[in-house]
Amino acid sequence: MTVDTVPQTPKVYTTSNGCPTEKPESSLRASNMLLLRDFRLIELLSHLNRERIPERVVHAKGAGAYGEFETACLARFSTTAGERGSADSVRDARGFAVKCYTAEGNWDWVWNNVPFFFIRDPVKFPGLNREALHMVLWLYSDYGTFSSYRHMNGYMGHAHKWVMPDGSFKYVHMYLEADLGYKTHSDDDIPRLTGADPDLATRDLHDAIARGDYPTYTAKVQVIDPADVRKFGYNILDMTKHWDMGTYPADLGTVGARPFGRLTLNRNPENYFDEIEQAAFSPSHLVPGIEPSEDPLLQGRFFAYPDAQRYRLGVNYQQIPVNRPGSVFNPLLRDGAASVEGNYGSHPGYVTAKAPMQFRKLGSPSTPEHEQWVAEVMSEPAEKAAELDLKFARTFWTHLDDAKYEGWQGRMVTSLGRDIAGVEEGTREQVYQVLGEIHVELASRVSQEVSLILSNPQATR
Secondary structure, three states, rough: OOOOOOOOOOOOOOOOOOOOOOOOOOOOOOEEEOOOOOHHHHHHHHOOOOOOOOOOOOOOEEEEEEEEEOEEEEEEEEEEOOOOOOOOOOOEEEEEEEEEOOOEEEEEEEOOOOOOOOOHHHHHHOOOOHHHHHHHHHHOOOHOOOOOOOOEEOOOOOOOEOOOOOOOOEEEEEEEEHHHHHHHHOOHHHHHHHHHOOOOHHEEEEHHHHOOOOOOEEEEEEEEEEHHHHHOOOOOOOOOOOOOOOOOOHOOOOOOEEEEEEEEEOOOOHHHHHHOOOOOOOOOOOOOOOEOOHHHHHHHHHHHHHHHHHHHHHHOOOOOOOOOOOOOOOOOOOOEEEEOOOOOOOOOOOOOOOOOOOOOOOOOOOOOHHHHHHHHOOOOOOOHHHHHHHHHHHHHHHHHHOHHHHHHHHHHHHHHHHHHHHOOOOHHHHHHHHHHHHHHHHHHHHHHHHHHHHHHHHOOO
């Protein structure tokens, strides 16, 4: 069998302004001195100096792929703390963001692989406190070392509102459950994986899609009626808590989940910088039918995320092809650096009757009773919140004693011990005290593990 091939016309190499030029192998010289008129050399060097844009403050190391969730979408996975060149198999929380390109705007899911977070107030982003203990224990469990983005769940974390046509609403938590199940590795594997294959999770995702082994995730949702919020023994808007589905803590109320769709990732990006590094996600990018809850951390992210994109990518970051909505019209947002989409032509830069526009009313009405509940939970005494913080951390630890999680407690103790052994003695004692507030057994076992490590440091290498 013969295969007919169509000869491809070679592309003509040009300067940035499109002028055909010779092969870039030598600079223009006069008496062995470079010439300022050598536009090609100056262009190459000056562009090289400007190739790097500011990396994300968090979630800098990432991988991505295109897919479908009824509509076309783009997913980006990431670690949290590491810089852009770090390894993706370290112990860390991981990001799972999805941009859905809908007919009524881009809907961004800016999620993590943990159903809760370190803090509940945006002012605490630069530092943490004891409300973070629930997340800390989760991070030091087997859940902190996912080996593959194809085997990782993604959680909304924040409560949102699904709004009906009549304006009524329900509180929801959405999440994506990996159909392949979860896959993690141990502390002992981390040095080997980070050294031998620092892009392990990135490569695994790319190669699976390239060979047609498309990863899928079942979308599920938990729903709470606003009239039922007082039935729960905690503030359902507090992002340091998860909506329990029957695991822990069992005495504060449970919320079942129901499936409502499936995400399939089926195409790799052609250019990482253009399509993944420049992808800009924000929880403020919503579509009709879903609105933010009263969660203060979510409201803080509404400002922080778009502002971070304006810093990284410029004020017109939404005009970058990977971020561009299918249909957008807002002549009040115009001009600025790199405005390349026509800038709304001669349309006035303000609302005027001479150029009529259609508007859609937004908002979800609430009852006085519900507003009273919101006011109460947002002003909850710190002492009450602190005890609940410990309860969630404590019951996470104790529920790992189940046969289903055989060995999890021991591995968590080992992971905590290895890190705590490296700090000053005074700090170690403070850590033991905090762990003791969670559970006496946890503090005792970690203390013993640290003593063992310090007595024989070679054994942990």
